[in-house]
Amino acid sequence: MTAQHTPTPYSVDDNPRRTRVRILNADSAWTATIEIASANTQEAKDTAAFIVRACNAHDDLVAALRVVDCRCAAASGRFAAITCIRCAALAKAGAA
Numbered sequence: 001m002t003a004q005h006t007p008t009p010y011s012v013d014d015n016p017r018r019t020r021v022r023i024l025n026a027d028s029a030w031t032a033t034i035e036i037a038s039a040n041t042q043e044a045k046d047t048a049a050f051i052v053r054a055c056n057a058h059d060d061l062v063a064a065l066r067v068v069d070c071r072c073a074a075a076s077g078r079f080a081a082i083t084c085i086r087c088a089a090l091a092k093a094g095a096a
């Protein structure tokens with residue numbers, strides 16, 4: 001199953017008048033709301049910025065890992081428990 005999500009790039013709308021930090025899509029439309037400790041704190045803003053950076057970088061990072069040649073056991077499909085950092089990162093990204 002392929003996950004469906006709002007296309008990137010995302011950005012952070014940290015309008016101080018709001019009680020929650022919003023993540024916006026490329027059309028500046030509301031994609032998600034970040035709420036940590038039920039307040040619009042610096043931590044919530046930093047977390048939203050981190051999420052946005054991770055989402056915006058995801059596809060390029062997965063593409064970069066896929067061009068790296070790997071000969072570990074996980075890549076060959078023989079021993080999934082024995083893996084390198086590349087294959088572990090792809091699995092964690094849901095792109096293995």
Ligand SMILES: [Zn+2]
Binds near residue numbers: 072073075085087
């Ligand atoms: Zn590997």
